[in-house]
Amino acid sequence: xxxxxxxxxxxxxxxxxxxxxxxxxxxxxxxxxxxxxxxxxxxxxxxxxxxxxxxxxxxxxxxxxxxxxxxxxxxxxxxxxxxxxxxxxxxxxxxxxxxxxxxxxxxxxxxxxxxxxxxxxxxxxxxxxxxxxxxxxxxxxxxxxxxxxxxxxxxxxxxxxxxxxxxxxxxxxxxxxxxxxxxxxxxxxxxxxxxxxxxxxxxxxxxxxxxxxxxxxxxxxxxxxxxxxxxxxxxxxxxxxxxxxxxxxxxxxxxxxxxxxxxxxxxxxxxxxxxxxxxxxxxxxxxxxxxxxxxxxxxxxxxxxxxxxxxxxxx
Numbered sequence: 001x002x003x004x005x006x007x008x009x010x011x012x013x014x015x016x017x018x019x020x021x022x023x024x025x026x027x028x029x030x031x032x033x034x035x036x037x038x039x040x041x042x043x044x045x046x047x048x049x050x051x052x053x054x055x056x057x058x059x060x061x062x063x064x065x066x067x068x069x070x071x072x073x074x075x076x077x078x079x080x081x082x083x084x085x086x087x088x089x090x091x092x093x094x095x096x097x098x099x100x101x102x103x104x105x106x107x108x109x110x111x112x113x114x115x116x117x118x119x120x121x122x123x124x125x126x127x128x129x130x131x132x133x134x135x136x137x138x139x140x141x142x143x144x145x146x147x148x149x150x151x152x153x154x155x156x157x158x159x160x161x162x163x164x165x166x167x168x169x170x171x172x173x174x175x176x177x178x179x180x181x182x183x184x185x186x187x188x189x190x191x192x193x194x195x196x197x198x199x200x201x202x203x204x205x206x207x208x209x210x211x212x213x214x215x216x217x218x219x220x221x222x223x224x225x226x227x228x229x230x231x232x233x234x235x236x237x238x239x240x241x242x243x244x245x246x247x248x249x250x251x252x253x254x255x256x257x258x259x260x261x262x263x264x265x266x267x268x269x270x271x272x273x274x275x276x277x278x279x280x281x282x283x284x285x286x287x288x289x290x291x292x293x294x295x296x297x298x299x300x301x302x303x304x305x306x307x308x309x310x311x312x313x314x315x
Contacts, residue, residue: 086140086174095177098125100153102133102177107169113162118153126150129179132309135167136174143167147309148177150291164311185305190217191315200300202292202307202314209292209312211303219298220275224290226268235265242268248287252277255288 087095095102099120106113112135118125131148144167153159165172190198190213198213206228212221228238242259246268249257254276260267272288274296279285291310294303304314 084176084178086136086176089135089172089175093175095175097131097177098129100125105175107165107172110165110169111162112165113160115158115160116148116153117158118155121155123152123154126153130181130306131177131179134176134178135165135172136176137171138173140174143171145309146311147291147306166311182299182302185301188301188304190300198300200303200314202303202312204310204312209307211294211300213300217300218296219294219300219303220273220296222270222272222274222293224268224270224272224292228265228268230263230265232265239266242266246270252284252287 087093089105091105093103093105099118099122101117101119102114103117104113104115116126126148127150130150133146133148135143135145137143144165146163149159149161151159190200192198196215198215198217200211200213202209202211207224207226210223210225211219212223214220226242228235228242232238239259239261246257246259249255249270254273255270257268257270260269272293274294277284277288277296279288279295292307292312307314
């Protein structure tokens with residue numbers, strides 16, 4: 001008996017485009033976009049913070065975070081640093097400074113003298129610029145600093161000036177004359193009182209100045225006491241001068257001045273309440289013409305630095 005052959009269906013080729021079969025749908029478009037954004041923000045923060053992180057790891061500084069920490073950041077100053085010029089001291093030395101000429105330097109015992117000549121038409125240069133003379137030894141070590149007078153000097157005129165040396169004359173080898181600004185003055189630690197205010201006392205010869213600063217370190221009160229001995233040869237002349245000064249001071253609101261004479265001499269006491277004084281008033285400024293008197297709000301470092309350069313001992 002013969003087997004019947006099994007029929008095989010013919011293969012049919014289809015040229016229809018294949019369509020993908022959808023098994024399921026993942027709806028994650030929104031979430032994936034947020035992940036990319038977050039990663040991008042983190043990358044930006046890392047790049048910005050990289051310098052601080054590097055200095056922190058190296059131990060150069062601590063990282064600090066807080067609002068407005070860069071608010072008062074100053075732009076980088078690319079101005080070349082000021083170059084200090086040291087002049088070799090001699091009697092024939094001349095130092096030009098912006099139209100002024102310093103010359104005729106001389107030392108007699110403990111007195112240092114020189115002449116300031118104005119060759120410029122600007123007569124108030126010494127008033128508008130705070131100039132200092134500094135004395136150095138051969139190694140450029142500072143020996144003494146002196147604040148120069150703030151006086152008007154008309155063109156063609158000159159001013160003779162002298163001060164007492166506090167260092168051995170043999171050590172003086174170089175001279176520097178330059179302007180200094182408040183930013184150049186080093187910070188100081190004022191004596192704090194029990195009420196939170198601050199005190200600075202400066203003395204020289206027969207004079208003692210007491211400066212009082214508020215809780216923020218701003219000057220608000222000055223007391224100036226002079227004890228002048230009757231043994232001094234010019235005692236009577238000084239007594240007359242101080243009485244005239246006292247009379248002028250008492251004509252200003254906020255200033256009290258009196259003279260008391262005893263057997264050993266006289267005492268001049270002047271108090272200045274700065275909140276009542278307008279130092280912008282030319283008449284008042286000319287009357288209170290004392291380089292040791294400062295306006296309200298002056299910083300302690302200014303008083304300390306400048307009076308020290310006038311040979312006052314401050315503490």
